[in-house]
Amino acid sequence: MIFILQKTLIFTIPLLIVALAGMFAERSGIINIALDGIMIFGAFIGAVVAFNLRKNVPFFVDHNQLLFIVCMLAAALAGALFSLLLSYSAIKFRANQTIGGTALNLLAPAIALFLIKVFTSKDQMEMGMAVDSAGGRHDFSFVIANNNLPDILKIFFDKTYISTFVCIILFIVLSIFMYKTKTGLRIRACGENPQAADSVGINVHKMRYLGTTISGALAGLGGYVYIATVANGTASGAVAGMGFLALAIMIFGNWNPTGIALGSLMFGFLKCLSVVYSQFAFTKNLGLPMYFYNIIPYLAVLIVLAFSAGKSRAPKAEGIPYDKGQR
């Protein structure tokens, strides 16, 4: 059981942080369908940084967890910069946000794969293991591995990646930021009624840039965390549709952090079932194929939505370019 919960946490974290990313953009009024693309871009830059620092800077080989943090920062920065392409077109040129997002979803794998193939002649790039000065080999292993803890604590403090703590803290801090600070309130106002926000002196364009940039940083970070913890440290120009799943979880979670947390936990748990089902006598004896367990999380979302229908409420002004003349 503990094993399942540990695995669940690993699947949940990237979804959690990327769904929050989606929330930041959409609450500010910009539809961010580019989450998947930004994840891919962040993952790619993170992997490039990891690969090069391991190769050229011995310090980081010895301080592996520090390198992990540096790479996460690089991925977040890359995601933030990449998302500017979306916010610039959507805010400055009032471009259709679905088109901009789709373009980013196409652009990210194209850039990543183009450069990976030019420099490595392969279709994917592995961050690889590093050999430290003492001769030990490292991948991004667990920051804490402690088998002597009581069960409950084991979930969080045994076989845990450092990214798990970073993301959970970020999630809590940013949720508080969104709901308990002046800036957070302003961002939300721009997603609901930008005209009213403007009339009381809030710079709608600035708030939308802020929301989308935070969104980009989180999605980039989430993309790197995904490849470092779930996808064997390989950047391949795809994140198995995780960005779209996160988008779905954001809608599922009704554009608020509590809903997103519950949604990604549920999804993470069901998703990890498809990985661990073969290790339990009960599920193994059922004799159902892997595909069945793969379908469960998606089917569960459909069923929950069917029963909770009508309560969903998107930010009112999302997707509509702000035009001062329409006040």
Place this chain on the structure above:
Amino acid sequence: MEKKKFLEKESTRQIIASLLCILGGLVVGFLVLAILAVFNKNITFGEAVKGILIVLGGPFSSGKNAMFQLGNMIFNATPLIFTGLSVAIAFKTGLFNIGAPGQYLMGAMTSLLVALSIPSASVPPAIIWILALLAGTLAGALWGAIPGFFKAVLNVNEVIICIMTNWIAANVVSWVFNGSKFINYAETKINFIVKTETNNIVTPTLGLDSLFSGGSVKSYIDISIFIAILVAIALNIMMNKTVFGYELKACGFNKNASKYAGMNERRNIILAMAIAGGLAAAGAALWCLNGHQDFKWDTYQTLPADGFNGIVVALLAANNPIGVIFSALFLRFINVGGSNLAANTSFNEYVSQLIIAMIVYFSGFAQYITLLMRTRKKKE
């Protein structure tokens, strides 16, 4: 009414804007190649120029193989026209059909099951071919109706349902084919399904494949391209000349207003999604029923690119059914150019994706550009 000058027409402006977007995409593509040439000692600047020319040449940059590549390009554009139409019709109704990949997979699976299950010894292949196409289309229509139902009846965002049904479809297809007799063991291609030509199910080519051939090797081109063009024309008529098409567009402009005007907006949403699903599936079915194609059944981790590219095609065509034909062909043209680039220079085929991505990005500005042209005219 005074006849407008050529440059003042709205349609001319739109075409100019589209051409500017394409130019912008190509310029960015060239810049990437040039920058790489500057930073990489092994690549010369001349190679970058040569590279962009190869991409621009599409199938024609392969010299002797041009006709063969052109034939395959047209064949591969067919499913893209269908998924493009699928997304465009949904867009016109105010729905974002990101579920085309799932509908595509359901169509491919059903048509393959029908085409390979009915023995051609007892039933004429032509009948099986038609049955397979119809069954595939129907399966896609039903699959597309699911998000339509959720949207219309339960008011759930169609994007989330489409994404969920995509991955369900990917797993269902793998589940159905896993361990079945349809896997291509004979040619030891265990990740692929038996080609339908083994059951004599082949789309008629009318000699086109010999016309578009590279010496002795025939291309895959068949009459499916004509079917695609006919369907696009039919949809164009439906959207612009019929009551039903008008109702769909009204629903897209303002769902509540169309309801107020007495239209059944729920029925229209479900029907629009069913039509969209049927279109995506028909494209997949025609691709499979060509007879010589390898369909990858072990697809539970990936969704077909043609499904997502339907979004690109529809966006480039501004959701105009006739425009979809050209944008799909254009997309494939650049794709073929990309693979010729990989074959002839030290660059790789992903340049073509990059150029297309930038064209889509700039096409978001198209409205802004036409607006600019309009206001400039007014000032004069």
